[in-house]
Amino acid sequence: MGIHVLPGNPLVLPAESMQKLVWTDTIMKGGKKIEGLQMWQPESYKDGMMQSAGSEGGYYQDIAAFAIRFKGKTGPAWRNATDSAARSEAVPMTDVLPLKMEGGMVMGVMVNGILQNKLPKGSWCLLRMGHTSTGQTHATDGKGMGLEVDRFSPAAVKKLFDSWYAPLLNRPHGDVVSYLYIDPREWGSQNWGCQFAEEFKVRRGYDLIPYLPVMAGVPLESASRYEQVQNDIRLTIEELVKEKFFQTFTRLAEKQYVEVSCEPIPRTDHPDDMFRAVSRAHIYNENPVQTVACTGNNGARNGTLTLLKPLIDRHLALGINRFIFQHDIVRHPEARGFMDYITMCQHYLQQGRPVVDIAVFHPSGNPEQKNSYRAPCGYKNDLMNKDALLKWNFEYSPKGKLPGNQDYRILVVSQPDSSLSAEIKAKLEELREEGIVIIDKPYQAKNFSQYGIDPDVILPENMDYAHRLVLEATGRKDIYFLINQENKERQITATFRTGTSRIRQIVNLNLPAYGSVFVILSNRDDMQIISPAKLPLP
Incomplete structure (x- = not known):
């Protein structure tokens, strides 16, 4: 028996709870010393509720203050994109702020929420940044x-x-x-918590604090640097x-x-x-x-x-x-x-173990973009993270062996070469030298037969399958689970890839509406067809 445990409890204090980065902004003119400018405290957690910015008495901890120079009559305005897909447009260089330069952005000196800096002439957006409980x-x-x-x-x-x-x-x-x-x-x-800035510096090799405005949507140094910092934050989390x-x-x-x-x-x-x-x-x-x-x-x-x-x-x-x-x-x-x-x-x-021919690597770490890879009919694919890719070794070359000993015969890289890190590029080159088929450009063919990898199973439209391989003392056994995804009875022909042979097993089946069937093949030329009983209609 198992119990559902969720990591919330009355014993958890606000300082021990999940944290989030919060900030307030203040618009002002520079050119004179700032004396006693009280910046609003960002939102905070108090007595089971989130308090709005400017409220006092809640749990809140300051991190840093920043002064960001801008042109125009108003402060910088950041609006959410309406398209849910990841965007690839680069931030114009005219909108990118230099780091630690008087003309662009400076870190402020703040004591109890009071800014002590003298800023050059111009329009400035002051950010007071800290963290509080998420209240979750x-x-x-x-x-x-x-x-x-x-x-x-x-x-x-x-x-x-x-x-x-x-x-x-x-x-x-x-x-x-x-x-x-x-x-x-x-x-x-x-997106914040115990020793987060310290852990970030140890793991990523640079100080996060000067880049905190990035977490408020402020582009610093360059578009590529902005994206790198964002990715480093996600990776650290x-x-x-x-x-x-x-x-x-x-x-x-x-x-x-x-x-x-x-x-x-x-x-x-x-x-x-x-x-x-x-x-x-x-x-x-x-x-x-x-x-x-x-x-x-x-x-x-x-x-x-x-x-x-x-x-x-x-x-x-x-x-x-x-x-x-x-x-x-x-x-x-x-x-x-x-x-x-x-x-x-x-x-x-x-x-046994699953039979999956294709591994798909998403360098961005986001496999749910609009252009995510979908395997051709008759093949299965898994999503691969950076950890798994870098651990791919070659116990049985040219088929790579992952930590779980899952065979993959094709590696699909879903983003252009320009977005890959040097570490990933070196690993991909190593894989190529070991004979792994790597597809990193648009692929128009309906299957991978040109690489000697035929479809695992060929089925009519609106059907799907799972395939498990069982290795026994007497040989291999292939367990196929086929499902009819249409609300009507169908007579179908299924052909299966048996082991490494190019000879395919052909099976004719009659499936009820939304029916399913197991087809079990062995190297002894045995075949079992197990049809679950029909469920009664409501």
Whole structure:
């Protein structure tokens, strides 16, 4: 049995909670000494609420003040783009401010919110920047509501664990709890926290403080430098959440002999979250790959099984192979047949390892842009992060072996060469020398047969599949799970790539509306076709 744990608790103090960067701006004329200019305090947290800028008495800590020169009658105005896709237009050099230069931006001297500088003539925007609690709360149960713990502070994480989860696990019969389930999608986010500036300097090699206005949208030095600082901030946050929170929480849980289940973070016991979780599970050799099922809006929680089966099948085809159902879903008592179906699918799809031909590397770290790569029909692909790419080695060249020993035969790089770091370029060159097929330019062909890699399975439109390879003492076994995504009965022909042979296995199948089937092939020329029973209509 597992329990849903969320890192919020009344014992978490504002200083121990998730932090965010906040600021206020003041417009003024330079040319004279500033004496006693009281800058408004940014928003702050007090007694369970966020106070607006200018309010006093809440939890708030100053970091630095900046004076930014501008031209015109008003201060700089930054507006959100209406297009959700990432934009590639460079910031004009005329809008970029030099760093630490009198004519562009200077760091202010601030004492208790009072600026002490003398500024040159001109129009200036003064930024007072600091941090406060995000105010984000959560509760493991109705009586445990409190601020969420700072993900960058191992001490705060340990305090939360020792005062809340450890006593629960140490109670009589506490050993019935075998894992702790963390759901990061229900968290808020943070961009500041314990020792963030110090950690940034150690990890990235330069001081973040002079670049803090970048986090307020102010471009400094150059467009490329602005983007580099933004990416370095994101990378530091990612590393701190992984190391300071997840690894700390996992070590504490292991001392209590329980496992940790969470969304896609490397090196936990069970990653969880759709496609990204599937990719990370494959890369880091995690099995099973799980998700909370049927808890969304629009009736998913209590919808009919006929409506939910296509959704379940779709996730199985993506690579999910274990579902978690919440206890308060009303259909459970009458859903034995549906649960038996899911149990059978999980049984087969947790065997062996996945067969995925393509790894896709997104240098930006954002695989959800408009132009994200989609594999051709008959192939599966995983998303690869920088950590996995740099650890790719060649135990069995020319097929690269990742930390989880997942074979990938093609590497797709989804951004132009000009955006890649020197470290990534060197790794890609190493991969090419080892014989890895690397596609970093637009590819128009419908398949990769020209590289000797035929489609894994050929299916009609509106069908999908999952493929698991099981290596046994008697040889290999290929488990294919095929799903019909149309609301009508279909007679189809499926052809399968068997091992490394160019000879394909052809199978004719009859599938009901939204039906599914397992086709199991072995090198002994055996074939099993397992058709789950039809579900009753509502």
